[in-house]
Amino acid sequence: MxxxxxxxxxxxxxxxxxxxxxxxxxxxxxxxxxxxxxxxxxxxxxxxxxxxxxxxxxxxxxxxxxxxxxxxxxxxxxxxxxxxxxxxxxxxxxxxxxxxxxxxxxxxxxxxxxxxxxxxxxxxxxxxxxxxxxxxxxxxxxxxxxxxxxxxxxxxxxxxxxxxxxxxxxxxxxxxxxxxxxxxxxxxxxxxxxxxxxxxFPNTLFNKMDADPLKTRQRVGLPLDKYIVAYVGSLQSWKKPEFLIDAASHLDSEDILLLIVGGSPEDLERVKQYAQLRNIKNIEFKGFVEPHMTPDYMFAADLLVHYTPSKDQLLKSYSPIKIFEYMAAGKPILAPRQPWIEEVLRDGETALLFDENDPRDLAEKIKRIKQDKELAAKIARNAKQESQNYxxxxxxxxxxxxxxxxxxxxxx
Known part of the structure; x- marks a missing residue:
């Protein structure tokens, strides 16, 4: 030594x-x-x-x-x-x-x-x-x-x-x-x-990802014909994952699938019940997966979304790990407009930021990224490049x- x-x-x-x-x-x-x-x-x-x-x-x-x-x-x-x-x-x-x-x-x-x-x-x-x-x-x-x-x-x-x-x-x-x-x-x-x-983010894990997203979808059991919007993370009540369900209710396109990966059995059941209450059909839950497998789900998605609220609550996520993993996955990112998020992500350059109090705004940003392939590619490329700093x-x-x-x- x-x-x-x-x-x-x-x-x-x-x-x-x-x-x-x-x-x-x-x-x-x-x-x-x-x-x-x-x-x-x-x-x-x-x-x-x-x-x-x-x-x-x-x-x-x-x-x-x-x-x-x-x-x-x-x-x-x-x-x-x-x-x-x-x-x-x-x-x-x-x-x-x-x-x-x-x-x-x-x-x-x-x-x-x-x-x-x-x-x-x-x-x-x-x-x-x-x-x-x-x-x-x-x-x-x-x-x-x-x-x-x-x-x-x-x-x-x-x-x-x-x-x-x-x-x-x-x-x-x-x-x-x-x-x-x-x-x-x-x-x-x-x-x-x-x-x-x-x-x-763990560089060694993300460097090992399959180059073909469709093969990755087959391996993890995801549909090949859907535009997948993925959230990968825990579902604790203070993180208000129900916001994502509310946003999904404003998506009228049948080919968009909201994929939720993560959550304890109790949290997962709570969010599933909320989705049923809202009559959301275009959603799939994968539950908790071991950390070494989460990059596969990110790489299989078309769009990655992060959400935790910041207003009037003690618990906050000041630097969510998933943001850096999303960047490394090389996919377009949607995240709430919050001061600590804007330290890392630039609106229109490495992500699109939405109003954390408005699920309709998130839904509109999902539609925009889906329709504007040039913007989606630019955001994904820039985020992937900047991820190497993290x-x-x-x-x-x-x-x-x-x-x-x-x-x-x-x-x-």
Whole structure:
């Protein structure tokens, strides 16, 4: 191990492999860091089926389609959920405390073995709080990735003041959009420790896609004679996927098919019932597919659509992963006109943007892209070209450069 190699312990709570986008982003970032010559250790709660360990590296590699190796360390962290919300809060607190202690043990073992102090990388607010409180036991520099600051603050409850103190004392704060970075700067007040790193896509997966969309449709069981408008992502209620159903109700062309890929069984059933209530026939649900398969569905589509609302709600998607994957798929994109979306997509150049409050506007944009093949080709081509700025390898490379700059000069 060379003296310049950065050692990172990524402490993650949650179910890996799992359905949620945050687990996908966590694993992809570890892969990106590993591709930049980092020694990466992903610490996750161990999962068992009987006495068999089921979230080993081999299982995770297959599930996510990983190409670069890093080390996965199973932690005997209790990860239990009940139907009682108040009880879950205590269980989460206990899990975060135990996982933080296990993180510290791993840090100290690696320090003895390598004579270097690893960095700790987290994106779970409660883990940041615990690791800050326990800082004398590890004395490591913490990198915290911010995804939704208002929600993260509120979620800490009585630990809010400790979380805010942890934010202000963190070595580096990564924000997934410039809009979010400005929110963090107003709170933390030290801009040199706050950087923007937009989300990314796994270049290795999208480079493997079939060159013929029709063959891809045959492989994944999609009709060959339809104009497919696809949404690929989760269907949580706060994301209001019903908006897509409302837009579909304004599409009078029988050859347009709305394809929805993703969603837990509960969320999927809710959205299906809404589609039935609206009497929508031109729709097909594929349910959850493993992350290594999602590029196939994007590549099989004619048009890709993203939607989450931003008005008057705590939960927001400040840098949706699907935007970058859509760009890499080389298909025309429709997305809501929101400040963080406009940081990445340019209306009329790399996407068409629609009014997030008007499903008729989305329907009209779908019709326009379908009819104007020249515009569709231009948007798809431009987005594909610009997607190369948003790979996980480049995201991780920028982070490593900033770490070295901070350590050598105290600035960047």
């Amino acid at each position: 060379t003296s310049s190699r950065v050692i990172i312990v990524y402490a993650a709570l949650g179910t890996i492999p799992g359905m949620k986008a945050n687990t996908i982003q966590t694993v992809r970032m570890c892969e990106g860091l590993a591709s930049n010559n980092c020694s990466v250790y992903l610490l996750i709660p161990a999962r068992f089926r009987g006495w068999r360990f089921i979230n080993d590296y081999k299982s995770i590699k297959k599930f996510y389609g990983l190409r670069r190796g890093f080390t996965i360390i199973p932690s005997l962290t209790p990860w239990i959920w009940t139907r009682i919300k108040k009880l879950n809060n205590y269980l989460h607190l206990i899990a975060a405390l135990i996982h933080s202690i296990n993180t510290i043990l791993l840090i100290n073992i690696l320090r003895m073995l390598t004579r270097k102090t690893p960095y700790i990388y987290v994106r779970i607010p409660l883990l940041l709080t615990m690791l800050h409180i326990l800082r004398p036991l590890h004395n490591s520099k913490i990198i915290y990735e911010v995804h939704n600051l208002p929600y993260e603050i509120q979620s800490q409850g009585k630990l809010k003041k400790f979380f805010l103190r942890a934010l202000k004392n963190t070595f580096l704060l990564l924000c997934i959009s410039r809009y979010l970075a400005e929110e963090v700067k107003r709170l933390v007040g030290e801009p040199r420790r706050i950087i923007t790193l937009h989300d990314a 790979t996980y390898e480049k995201r991780a490379e920028k982070l490593i450069q900033i770490i070295h700059a901070l350590n050598s000069k105290g600035k960047f």
